[in-house]
Amino acid sequence: MDIQIKIDKSIDEDNIMLTVKKMTPEYSKIIDQIQNISFKLIGLKDNQKYQLMNTQILKIFSVDKKVCAIREDKQAFWLSETLKELTVKLPNNFLRISHSEIVNADKIVSFELTFGGKLKIYLRSGEVTYSSRGYLQNIKEYFGI
Structure with a gap:
């Protein structure tokens, strides 16, 4: 591997x-790792703003046109960005898995292909x-793969 710095x-x-x-x-x-250096995400909970560390985020999903981030401790935070904006902003370890959900790939324990051609994804929190x-x-x- 050749590494060059200019x-x-x-x-x-x-x-x-x-x-x-x-x-x-x-x-x-x-x-x-490079993207994580400048990554910042602000979530709203109980009228207070919190900085969410990407290492704590389990998944992000939309419901009724609102976007919610779930941490590993199962706390929920509302986000001001859309899923489309987050897909561009988030580090590469955040995978868009459907029209309404993004998961942190580092929190995936296992997955299996279902009969219908979808992936069943098991997360560290026990969620599927x-x-x-x-x-x-x-x-x-x-x-x-």
């Missing part, structure tokens, strides 16, 4: 580019959720 004081914003032959879980982890078929390929690519 310092350019004339640029306005830092830029990191990886050129890889194939995306692997190892490269995904490197990207996650399902992916939709439209997002199955992205999940497989993330895990390298």
Whole structure:
């Protein structure tokens, strides 16, 4: 592996580019670590704002056009962003598994393919959720299967 660093004081914003032959879980982890450096998410609970650490977030879902983040301790926080905005903002270890749900891949214990072509996903908290078929390929690519 060849690593090159170029310092350019004339640029306005830092830029990191990886050129890889194939995306692997190892490269995904490197990207996650880089993205986590500047990641901030603010959630609302009982009229108070809380900074949510991505390592604590289990899943994010929408219900009645509102977006909710669930931490591992099962506390719920309302978010001001849409799922579409969060899909761009969140680190790569957050996987969109359906139109209405994003999960933290680091919190997935196991998964299995169901008869209908969906994935049954078991989370560390004991919860079970399902992916939709439209997002199955992205999940497989993330895990390298």
